[in-house]
Amino acid sequence: MSRELYLSIHAAEFPAQALLRLRPELRAQPVAVMDGPALQQTICSLNRHAVQLGAARGMTRLEAEAIAGLQLIVRSKAEEASARAVLEECAAQFSPRIEEVSLGTACAFVLDVAGSERLFGPADALAAQLRRAAGGAGFRISIAVGENFHAARIKAVATPGISIVAAGEEARTLGKLPLALLDLDADQSETFAMWGIRTLGQLAALPEVELVTRFGPAASRWRALAIGTAAHSFQPIEQALELSEFCEFESPVEEIDSLLFVAARMIDSLVARASARSLAVASISVEMRLEGSKTHRVALHPAIPSSDRKFLLKLLQLEAAAHPPQAAVRSLTIEAGSGQISKVQLGLFAPQTPEPSHLDVTLARIRAIVGHDRVGSPLLEDTHRPHSYRMEAFHAEQPDGRLAPHAARIALRRVRPPRQIQVTLRDDKPTTFRDGGELYSIAAAYGPWRSSGCWWSLGAWDAEEWDVLAADRNGVALSCLLVRDRLRDSWQLEAFFD
Amino acid sequence: MGEYKAKTMVTASALRLKIEQTLEGRFPAALTPAPRTIREVTATGIAAVDKLLDGGFPVAAISEIAGPSCSGRTSLALAFVAARTAEERVCAWVDADDAFDPESAAASGVELGQLLWVRCGCNAKHEKNWTRLEQAVRSTDLLMQTGGFAAIVLDLAGIDPAQAMRIPLATWFRFRQAADRTRTSLLVLGQASYAQSSAAVVLNTEPMRLESLGGTVLDGGAFAISRRRQRFQPQMINARKPPASTWTANTQWAMERSA
Numbered sequence: 124m125s126r127e128l129y130l131s132i133h134a135a136e137f138p139a140q141a142l143l144r145l146r147p148e149l150r151a152q153p154v155a156v157m158d159g160p161a162l163q164q165t166i167c168s169l170n171r172h173a174v175q176l177g178a179a180r181g182m183t184r185l186e187a188e189a190i191a192g193l194q195l196i197v198r199s200k201a202e203e204a205s206a207r208a209v210l211e212e213c214a215a216q217f218s219p220r221i222e223e224v225s226l227g228t229a230c231a232f233v234l235d236v237a238g239s240e241r242l243f244g245p246a247d248a249l250a251a252q253l254r255r256a257a258g259g260a261g262f263r264i265s266i267a268v269g270e271n272f273h274a275a276r277i278k279a280v281a282t283p284g285i286s287i288v289a290a291g292e293e294a295r296t297l298g299k300l301p302l303a304l305l306d307l308d309a310d311q312s313e314t315f316a317m318w319g320i321r322t323l324g325q326l327a328a329l330p331e332v333e334l335v336t337r338f339g340p341a342a343s344r345w346r347a348l349a350i351g352t353a354a355h356s357f358q359p360i361e362q363a364l365e366l367s368e369f370c371e372f373e374s375p376v377e378e379i380d381s382l383l384f385v386a387a388r389m390i391d392s393l394v395a396r397a398s399a400r401s402l403a404v405a406s407i408s409v410e411m412r413l414e415g416s417k418t419h420r421v422a423l424h425p426a427i428p429s430s431d432r433k434f435l436l437k438l439l440q441l442e443a444a445a446h447p448p449q450a451a452v453r454s455l456t457i458e459a460g461s462g463q464i465s466k467v468q469l470g471l472f473a474p475q476t477p478e479p480s481h482l483d484v485t486l487a488r489i490r491a492i493v494g495h496d497r498v499g500s501p502l503l504e505d506t507h508r509p510h511s512y513r514m515e516a517f518h519a520e521q522p523d524g525r526l527a528p529h530a531a532r533i534a535l536r537r538v539r540p541p542r543q544i545q546v547t548l549r550d551d552k553p554t555t556f557r558d559g560g561e562l563y564s565i566a567a568a569y570g571p572w573r574s575s576g577c578w579w580s581l582g583a584w585d586a587e588e589w590d591v592l593a594a595d596r597n598g599v600a601l602s603c604l605l606v607r608d609r610l611r612d613s614w615q616l617e618a619f620f621d
Numbered sequence: 622m623g624e625y626k627a628k629t630m631v632t633a634s635a636l637r638l639k640i641e642q643t644l645e646g647r648f649p650a651a652l653t654p655a656p657r658t659i660r661e662v663t664a665t666g667i668a669a670v671d672k673l674l675d676g677g678f679p680v681a682a683i684s685e686i687a688g689p690s691c692s693g694r695t696s697l698a699l700a701f702v703a704a705r706t707a708e709e710r711v712c713a714w715v716d717a718d719d720a721f722d723p724e725s726a727a728a729s730g731v732e733l734g735q736l737l738w739v740r741c742g743c744n745a746k747h748e749k750n751w752t753r754l755e756q757a758v759r760s761t762d763l764l765m766q767t768g769g770f771a772a773i774v775l776d777l778a779g780i781d782p783a784q785a786m787r788i789p790l791a792t793w794f795r796f797r798q799a800a801d802r803t804r805t806s807l808l809v810l811g812q813a814s815y816a817q818s819s820a821a822v823v824l825n826t827e828p829m830r831l832e833s834l835g836g837t838v839l840d841g842g843a844f845a846i847s848r849r850r851q852r853f854q855p856q857m858i859n860a861r862k863p864p865a866s867t868w869t870a871n872t873q874w875a876m877e878r879s880a
Binding site for chain 2: 474475476477478481482485486488489492493494497498499500501502503509510512514515517518519530531532533534535536537538539569570590599600601602603618619620621
């Protein structure tokens with residue numbers, strides 16, 4: 124039976140880390156996170172640059188604003204939840220068994236990594252890989268690896284960087300750590316302080332029976348924690364893949380480029396999380412909360428699932444340019460749907476077709492030029508009403524089999540919208556018509572072709588079509604389709620034969 | 622006589638070899654004809670036009686159909702697109718005048734699911750107020766650069782030639798380069814020829830002569846067509862008149878009736 128091995132990761136000052144993750148430009152600056160009601164806000168989390176400036180947890184906003192150069196950001200629980208999911212996804216790349224041990228403003232997980240040496244190497248190599256992966260996602264974490272669950276957890280909280288708790292050396296490793304790492308209340312801490320007990324090593328040296336006599340059964344567990352022998356029943360969390368990122372802005376953002384700057388990092392993270400599970404991004408849904416409590420939504424559906432962040436960002440840029448938000452944006456939520464990574468089998472003799480991801484970007488660009496509903500494939504509707512079609516999304520898909528080519532047919536060029544004309548009739552046949560200022564004499568008129576339908580609804584039509592060959596005063600010939608609307612008794616020039 | 626002829630041929634070939642060897646440093650194979658590149662062509666689906674073009678429109682090049690209204694430009698282009706989609710290829714129709722008729726296309730045999738239709742003329746919510754001609758040129762440019770389309774039809778038939786003539790030659794040159802790179806046939810419909818030296822083929826069309834069936838039904842039309850330019854023709858022809866032909870197209874109902 125293989126020995127137990129636990130890896131603990133600890134992200135201190137998580138409210139600050141969650142906010143700075145998507146704002147790398149602030150990482151080198153002193154930043155403090157404010158929490159609480161509007162007039163009673165205090166610092167709940169801060170980075171080390173802020174500590175160096177003299178900021179501390181619990182400072183009021185007034186005190187914090189007195190520190191020159193200190194950036195104040197309001198705490199966002201939604202961003203913390205999103206960042207926690209990202210950190211969990213990051214840890215999930217190394218072990219499927221993860222237990223959350225977050226406490227206070229820290230976010231912490233313990234991974235069961237027993238038996239993973241063949242995959243990731245020895246414990247220190249595994250810890251280094253995990254720290255690199257978390258760093259890539261924008262987190263600064265400390266890691267401890269040990270055979271005892273709690274020894275690894277406590278060591279990770281107390282020591283930055285990577286620590287290895289050697290088997291049998293738990294008591295010595297934890298001995299110098301402060302007593303505050305145990306979950307003691309104020310009275311218990313005061314009692315130990317009066318006794319002069321300040322480290323776990325000093326606590327471990329106390330006789331267990333006398334300790335239990337004074338503090339009760341909990342003291343036995345404290346002592347076990349201090350010497351690194353406390354037992355633990357591992358409770359792994361159920362991991363559900365939720366590809367979602369959230370970012371709340373300090374002040375409303377009006378420029379699309381600024382939004383895309385943040386969205387690029389969010390898409391990066393989503394793609395990386397999907398890729399970690401051998402998946403690709405099949406759809407993206409963007410929700411922008413606007414000033415005035417309105418919401419603006421943008422949806423992207425690439426032709427095939429993609430892991431190309433540049434491609435996805437370009438699609439988002441084009442879509443956002445085509446449908447810009449009507450007010451400044453207060454927060455941005457990006458949710459991604461996952462799909463299988465597409466595999467396309469090309470053939471040497473297969474006809475060329477546009478590359479799906481390139482085509483998506485091209486179509487989005489053309490939509491931005493000509494209009495959203497004016498690009499696609501026409502689809503004829505199943506009706507007798509003339510000129511009935513609708514636009515469908517274009518997919519460069521090949522049909523099941525080859526079609527037989529037709530003989531040449533004479534085609535029409537539509538006049539959109541149809542032009543109103545005045546027609547002169549003789550024996551119910553058109554003889555001349557006037558289109559604007561031009562008079563045309565009709566040499567031959569073929570018709571009428573009558574059709575009607577939908578008389579039971581508001582969309583009723585009753586039309587009479589004439590195919591005519593006409594000429595203007597200069598003798599220029601014209602072949603066109605004239606339509607008489609029998610319901611309104613009006614004539615229209617609908618199309619030319621060309 | 623035969624002996625004289627053989628001696629003359631030997632002398633001529635020896636002389637040619639001698640000249641070529643002398644000039645070898647400056648002109649390699651000076652008197653030997655350069656090998657001719659045979660350009661790939663695709664059939665238009667209309668026998669008379671294919672015969673006129675020695676097989677069809679060239680692949681990876683610009684072809685133009687220029688003529689007045691009602692001269693069969695659209696019918697010819699649809700026949701070409703129908704032939705391409707019948708080969709399971711994907712095509713695009715950039716419609717500057719928003720005049721494309723899907724029913725006519727379907728009747729001509731175009732597989733509409735394989736046809737991308739770009740309807741210009743309506744300004745999107747964009748900071749730039751582009752004309753329909755600018756929209757058509759920009760859309761064509763994007764499609765040409767994307768590649769993968771067997772044929773792209775740039776329909777400028779409803780655009781005033783005075784405006785279409787203002788399309789810069791650099792644009793046509795870029796289209797020609799893109800067509801060559803992506804193996805796309807770009808077919809330009811217009812009232813005049815616009816691509817100038819970038820066009821591989823220019824066809825002129827004449828107004829049609831309508832034919833009726835029994836005097837009450839329009840049966841079809843006969844179209845006159847002539848070849849004004851063909852860059853990759855196999856042999857030089859010193860003809861006074863450009864090669865011309867006539868082709869016919871029937872209406873959908875006439876075909877159904879005859880069937």
